[in-house]
Every structure is written in structure tokens, then in C-alpha cells.
Amino acid sequence: MVRADDGEQGGAGADHHGRERRYESRHRIQMIDYTMMGKPLKEAQGEIVYSASFLEWFAEEARRIYGDVIPASAKDRRVLVLKQPVGVAAIITPWNFPSAMITRKVGAALAAGCTVVVKPAEDTPLSALALGELANQAGIPAGVYNVVPCSRQQTAAVGEVLCTDPLVSKISFTGSTATGKILLKHAAGTVKRVSMELGGHAPFIVFDSADVDRAVAGALASKYRNSGQTCVCTNRFLVQKGIHDEFVEKFAKAIKKELHVGNGFDAKTTQGPLINEKAVEKVEKHIKDAVSQGASIVTGGKRHSLGKNFFEPTLLSNVTTKMLCTQEETFGPLAPVIKFETEAEAVAIANAANVGLAGYFYSQDPAQIWRVAEQLEVGMVGVNEGIISSVECPFGGVKESGLGREGSKYGIDEYLEIKYVCIGGL
Ligand code: NAP
Numbered sequence: 367m368v369r370a371d372d373g374e375q376g377g378a379g380a381d382h383h384g385r386e387r388r389y390e391s392r393h394r395i396q397m398i399d400y401t402m403m404g405k406p407l408k409e410a411q412g413e414i415v416y417s418a419s420f421l422e423w424f425a426e427e428a429r430r431i432y433g434d435v436i437p438a439s440a441k442d443r444r445v446l447v448l449k450q451p452v453g454v455a456a457i458i459t460p461w462n463f464p465s466a467m468i469t470r471k472v473g474a475a476l477a478a479g480c481t482v483v484v485k486p487a488e489d490t491p492l493s494a495l496a497l498g499e500l501a502n503q504a505g506i507p508a509g510v511y512n513v514v515p516c517s518r519q520q521t522a523a524v525g526e527v528l529c530t531d532p533l534v535s536k537i538s539f540t541g542s543t544a545t546g547k548i549l550l551k552h553a554a555g556t557v558k559r560v561s562m563e564l565g566g567h568a569p570f571i572v573f574d575s576a577d578v579d580r581a582v583a584g585a586l587a588s589k590y591r592n593s594g595q596t597c598v599c600t601n602r603f604l605v606q607k608g609i610h611d612e613f614v615e616k617f618a619k620a621i622k623k624e625l626h627v628g629n630g631f632d633a634k635t636t637q638g639p640l641i642n643e644k645a646v647e648k649v650e651k652h653i654k655d656a657v658s659q660g661a662s663i664v665t666g667g668k669r670h671s672l673g674k675n676f677f678e679p680t681l682l683s684n685v686t687t688k689m690l691c692t693q694e695e696t697f698g699p700l701a702p703v704i705k706f707e708t709e710a711e712a713v714a715i716a717n718a719a720n721v722g723l724a725g726y727f728y729s730q731d732p733a734q735i736w737r738v739a740e741q742l743e744v745g746m747v748g749v750n751e752g753i754i755s756s757v758e759c760p761f762g763g764v765k766e767s768g769l770g771r772e773g774s775k776y777g778i779d780e781y782l783e784i785k786y787v788c789i790g791g792l
């Protein structure tokens with residue numbers, strides 16, 4: 367276990383040059399995580415700013431953990447509500463946001479008064495350790511922020527210990543729905559508090575009334591960020607008949623013009639490699655299945671000439687709901703387009719999923735905007751916006767996409783217990 371006081375050059379009292387050296391080494395090791403996972407430099411820098419925003423936000427929220435005074439039903443009583451930290455929080459995070467998925471949880475946990483044990487993903491463990499060094503520099507007491515990196519062979523065992531140990535009061539997990547279900551079963555034995563940020567299958571609906579150019583810009587951002595490897599990335603496009611051909615043509619043009627696969631340190635690069643061979647195989651499998659059932663490849667469709675885990679940003683048309691890519695999360699740079707006729711049909715397709723994290727739609731019709739925003743079975747809706755995550759807003763899903771919310775004024779509640787105190791005999 368790495369504790370927050372295990373920094374290689376001592377605690378918070380180190381000199382200016384020591385601090386700079388440590389800053390540089392932290393920066394370097396975080397870069398290794400991003401290099402390992404293939405996130406282009408610009409996106410990696412964006413993630414660092416996003417991660418820091420959770421620490422700033424929750425540092426402020428700590429000052430607003432208000433209790434309550436409730437008017438009592440009996441004259442000789444006074445009734446109070448106190449909010450208290452839940453206790454030790456175990457935090458298990460994925461590789462696709464090696465920093466932000468940690469700070470979004472740890473910021474809230476520390477602000478609530480909890481200590482944390484972080485188990486980062488095997489593919490990107492260094493950011494969690496670099497954050498430990500930052501915790502030292504910030505003067506976080508020893509033992510408050512703890513990291514347990516482990517090999518994939520040990521992951522299940524470590525996960526089980528964290529989720530069953532009676533000393534741990536809270537599990538906060540971000541990752542796949544399949545893993546989330548395993549952890550929920552473990553946590554049930556000691557009835558722990560849980561927060562689950564699980565997989566998505568985001569629909570992106572473009573209605574006839576949409577501003578097509580705006581929809582194309584949103585589609586590009588929402589689908590291909592992090593090469594399609596975010597839980598809120600669009601997984602299926604639903605485009606209304608009247609606007610379908612124009613949307614597909616403009617989307618294909620934008621993909622070819624604006625997306626650049628390559629070395630993440632090259633300023634032009636927007637698409638790095640996928641995380642591993644298995645991820646590439648899943649994209650290939652979804653494309654093969656769709657094409658075998660009649661889908662057309664509009665652009666892309668195969669491994670990129672750069673080799674290894676690089677894949678061409680791909681757009682498919684003539685897609686139906688029978689195809690695998692519209693039934694499960696691809697988690698890669700594949701955009702399948704389904705043509706639909708009516709609003710009711712689009713909403714029914716969008717909601718025919720056992721998960722519900724994010725959903726997007728484009729419309730210029732105010733009545734339709736209200737109707738569809740209310741009907742979509744997801745935790746987060748982007749209306750005429752393809753990128754919607756921010757620290758002030760509650761992040762989380764419904765159905766099998768999870769339990770609880772992160773960020774925003776609600777995020778801190780996940781780490782607080784409500785205690786009712788009744789003082790009698792007054
Ligand atoms: P994953 O396989 O579930 O892994 C996530 C984390 O769980 C990793 O640290 C992993 O460790 C660990 N893990 C795996 N099996 C475990 C077990 N039996 N016990 C304890 N820990 C275990 O997820 P992934 O495939 O890496 O990440 C992609 C998924 O995460 C997608 O489905 C995506 O939608 C979802 N996600 C959701 C959100 C959200 O906020 N809702 C955000 C980002 C990603 P190892 O690395 O050692 O395997």
C-alpha cells in the first residue's frame with residue numbers, strides 16, 4: 367500500500383527546488399499513463415484541468431455540509447440532523463480517465479471527511495500515485511489518501527477484500543456494468559454504501575428540425591473523443607428520414623477532414639490508439655456483424671495503416687436494431703446510423719436498452735425538446751450539445767448504468783451519513 371506520506375523527497379516542508387523537481391516527476395509519470403492508454407496530449411491536458419476542477423469544487427463544498435434543525439412535535443424535544451462522513455471509502459477506477467475518475471470521487475470523499483483507498487486500473491496506475499505525491503504537497507495527513515495498485519491477476523482478490531472488509535464503509539466504482547455487478551454482490555454481505563458509475567450505450571438522435579451543422583459538430587465530439595472510449599460517448603445514432611442523407615454526408619466529410627489518427631504528441635492528432643488488442647477486436651466484430659446484416663461502410667471500417675491498436679474512425683449507415691453495435695457498448699471509434707421515421711419510434715429505440723447513462727438529441731422545436739428530454743431513460747441529456755460533463759453538473763446513470771451521482775452539489779452526499787438526533791426532556 368502506498369500512503370500519502372511515502373513521497374520520495376519528504377513531506378510538505380521541502381524547498382522550492384525540491385517542489386519543482388517533484389512537480390516535474392509527477393508530471394512525467396502521469397504522462398506515462400496517457401502514453402500507455404493512447405490519449406492525445408491535448409485531451410490529456412484537458413483531463414488534468416477537469417480532474418483539478420473536482421478538487422477545487424469539493425474543497426468549497428466542504429464548507430456547505432449543512433445539517434438541519436427540525437421543528438419537534440413535542441414541546442420538550444429538540445430535533446437535529448447531523449451529517450457525518452460514512453467512513454473509509456474504497457475507490458476502484460478505470461483506465462480511460464486515469465486522473466479525473468479518481469479526483470471526482472476522492473475530492474468528494476475527503477471533503478466529507480472520509481479516508482480513501484484507491485485501486486486504479488492496471489493499465490494506468492501511475493496517475494493515482496502521482497496524485498499521492500500531490501496530496502503530500504498539499505499537506506493531506508498520512509494515511510488519508512492510500513493507493514493499492516495491483517496486477518490484473520490480483521484484481522479480483524483485491525476487489526473482494528475491499529468490498530467485504532467490515533472496516534470499509536463505502537465502495538465507489540467506475541467501470542463496466544459486469545464488474546459493477548460483481549462488486550455489488552460482494553458489498554451486499556456487509557451492506558456497504560455504494561456508488562456505481564457503469565457502462566453506457568448513449569443514443570444521439572437527430573430530428574428533422576435539427577440544425578444539421580450543429581448536429582454534425584456535436585456528433586464528432588460526442589463519438590470520437592478519446593477514440594470513442596468514454597462511457598458517455600455516443601454508441602448509436604438515430605437520424606430522422608427527412609434529414610438522414612444530408613447528416614450522413616456531412617458527418618462523413620467532417621470525419622475525414624477533422625479527425626487525425628496518429629502519435630498523440632503530434633498537435634494535429636485527435637485519435638490515438640485504442641487501449642489494447644481486445645478493444646480493436648470488439649470494434650472489428652461489431653463492424654463485421656453489421657456489414658454481414660446489410661450495413662454500409664461510409665468511411666473507415668478497418669485497422670489504421672499505422673498498425674497495432676490504431677483504428678480508422680468509422681461511419682456505418684443502413685444500420686438496424688438487430689445489429690450488435692446497436693445492442694451493446696462498442697467503446698471504440700464506430701458510429702452506426704439508424705434511420706427512423708417518427709419521434710415515438712426514436713424514443714422507443716433509444717430506451718430499449720438495459721443501461722441509461724447519457725443521451726443526446728438535436729432539435730429546434732421547443733415542444734419536442736421538452737417531450738424528448740423528459741422521455742429519455744438516461745441520467746444525463748444533451749440537447750443540441752454533444753459534450754455535457756462538467757464539475758457543476760450531476761454525473762451518473764439510471765438502469766444498469768449505475769447508482770448515485772458524482773460532481774455537482776449532489777456528489778458529496780454519496781460520502782455522508784444523515785444522523786437524526788432527538789434531545790428530549792427539555
Ligand atoms: P472494468 O474492466 O470494469 O475495469 C474497471 C476497474 O475495475 C479497473 O480498475 C479494473 O482493474 C477493476 N476490476 C475489474 N474486475 C474487477 C473485479 N472482479 N474486482 C474488483 N475490481 C475489478 O472496466 P473497463 O473495461 O476497464 O472500463 C470501461 C468501462 O467503464 C466501460 O463500460 C465504460 O462505459 C465504463 N465507464 C463508466 C464511467 C461512468 O462514469 N459511468 C466512466 C468511465 C468508464 P484492472 O484494470 O486490473 O482490470
